[in-house]
Amino acid sequence: MAITKTNFVEMTRCVKYPFLEDLKRDILTSDMTLEEYQSQELKSSLKEIVGEMIDLDEDGNLVDKTDTIDIQLEAMLPYYKEVEIEAAKVVEKQFGGISKFAESTYDQELYDTNINGIRYLCYIDIFNEVDNKKNIIEVKATTSNAFASLGYKKDEIDYPLLKKIGNVYHLADLLGEEIADPIKYQNARNKLFNRFLDGKYVFDLAFQRYIIEHELAASNNEAKLSDYHYYLAVLNHEYVFPGKYEDGKPVYEPDLLGEEIITFIDLDQITKEFQPIIDDLRIRLEKCLLADNMTNCELGEYCCYKKRNMCKYFKPVCGSLIPEHHSSLTFMRNRGIETPDGKLVGVELINHGYLNMLDIPKEYIKNQNHLIQYECVEHNEVYVDKEKIKAGIASLKYPLYHLDFETFPCPMPRYRGEKPYTQSVFEFSLHTEVSPGVCDKDKDNYVFLARDFNDCRLDCVKELVRLTQKPGTLLAQNVSFERSRIKELANIFKEYKEPLMRLYDNYFDLIWLVNTNQELYQSLGFTKDEASRVNYYDKALDGSYSIKKTLPVFSDLSYKNLDVKNGTEAIVTYANYDKMSVEERNLKYESLITYCKQDTWAMVVILDALRNL
Template sequence: MAVTKTNFINYTRCPRYIYLEQVKIAKLEKLLSLPEYQKKEQQEKLKELFNSMYETDVEGNDTDLIDIENPQLKTMLLYYQKVEKLAGQYIEKTFPGLTIFNESTFKQKEFHFTHNNIKYQCYLDIYNENNNEINIIEVKATTTNKYMKLGTTAKYKERSIFYLKNNIIYVKEELDRYNIEEEFKLEDYNKYKEKLYNRYDECGKYIYDIAIQRFFVENYYKENNIVLPKINYYLAILNHQYVFDGDYKNFEPDYHADSNGNEIITLIDVSKLTKSYQDLINQDMLRLESYLDNYEKGEVSLGKHCEFKKPTQCK
């Protein structure tokens, strides 16, 4: 069983997790087939979806999610698969070249590498390749509102550290000639941006997720002595401004662009964000391997990494 992206996230969040899972290095030397990988990852995706939907109630109080039953998670599977399908179809019509995504075909693109006899492996939600570049897209069943409101306050309700252009969301500092201090105090801007590098933040956790994928992909190229092509990294999420107009085709909702030109799927360009994350991911890998070499059997301090009251709560 190789270290998957979800394994990587869990094994590095707490020094005791590997001990509780009784993970052995000898078991991390075999790659997973796509069905095996999907079986392991699917449950985590659904738990993640529940986290995003029910973490707080309308009054802002935490909701206890640890008692959610598997049947409840399974009811969300069709919804999640629909989002993935919509994202794949959007990429097909938006980017030229070959697009590979899973639609019950077991044809997702796979990357793996080996470090210290441990195999690290990921399958990609969506892979697009043309003559000039590669686009790697991770699908998340969350909304653009979560990102576009980052930077807003009661006083500055329209302010954000992100901007939207041609249905792609970018960090504003990537704008040509953008002066941060004309809109933010520099310390405030950095405080908001720092959330994107916090793996336990509601926005940052998705950046960390795809940054791990980038780490796996780039190490695959390095291990095989292949020149690294230009690769763009995106999150594909639901557009909170999209309004379904009620059109159906073959008894299914037809999610074409709405009357305001909004697509149901919007992309976030995280290429630069994930690049600046790579040294930290490498440190996390080394830490993971140290946990494997030295089981932590004693008690550890509780913290955000425990994800208490969430379906992803540690043992």
């Protein structure tokens, strides 16, 4: 058996995972039919699990239900590859010497070791060698922002955990810095050891160190351990693309302040301290692999519920009994419900048997908004605070500019002034409502959409400014997203800064009318308690005020029959422009227009429905 880095990261999530993985592999590689397997080999309790993981398609072939494709990830793959290429260039500048990486003429460096008959192996993204010194560099298409933000506050002063010297972040304590608050510093440092949150990339690198050190020990080369140094290479969140191109492609030279597009995190010390943790996980994994029966375990942080790295077994297997609607996981902003078993948050409620919201005794619910949710489900009724909705609507200044941007969060900045992962605007839809209820779906709408990957931002800004000349209110669902894009554009196209910032300054979030906004409603004369209470709740919202949830509550409009149905599909459609024939691209162009137009029309319809309440 061989275990790669990715396998190890997944298989050590919990004690149940390796068993499920083994069971699935067993069935998928067996000659038996699914029914035979279920009836002959498995205890009845496992039949259900098998059914949840494996299914039959129309032709009777076995289908792995846990094997889902992330379409956005696929569309982004070429850009992730670019991150590795740029990282290799910056590594050579930073460290000198010779580097091996996948895109060079050499293959990636491989390390492997055998422990108790199991082969553990890992490929090194960039192996850099300078004299005796070997730099092990793991490239991640994330930004340095999360690392740079780690730290603590004391006496209103922010102290970072990591300090940047040149182009490398180091732990402040290793730089001989005086630590203002050692306990808070240690708490921030401990976050790097949380392999499911801040330490998830560190964990990958620590596993590589584990393999390397075992391989060196097995070949009696322990004396060389100190030659190795461990770094993450990530996108520099401070880098601003100066806008140089060669043959139509961006050239990522240092920016105007000398920042490189890639920066490094020195993790020598942290990966060293991680080694006993990896060793324990390896021992536990081996025990699980040898065990005949599944060791069950509760749901936990390791499931990464609702995160990008959510365990593939959560939905089909471990969390399959969680009801689709009105489960205890749908309490909004749940920071903990006090029960006799203690304060329970998220999946802890499920572990304690509270699958449905109504499974929780009502007297445990103390948060007023949770109680509203609970009672709406309990009595099948809708909660409405008409006074607050009325006051909120009355505070709007017309014309209303219902605006929605579609953006491409490209890891590599594509246009002048962009940073890594800038939400690069390629489309907007605007519905202008001149006075209450006066807005025509077609006549009062304008959609701007890029036809190709050329920089269209100036045209986009010109159109936006032209259409929003009259002072009014920018209205959007989650307006902070639209405001951030407007501000970014205003900083790049300074000649349009004034009108763009006027739009930026006068805003309203549609969500405040259905959910709430404490500050706004207090300013409109409501008490703190009233202002923090939601304005509207229908059990169909299931704890979410996203447009996908609110739209069916307030209208018959639906995205179901659209070709492009959501933001992810919009990104993927745009990202695939150059893979399409002219005819296909024209069709998809229209689909993107229809989708974005529907987003702003949905806002007009929801506002109107609220007005009619």
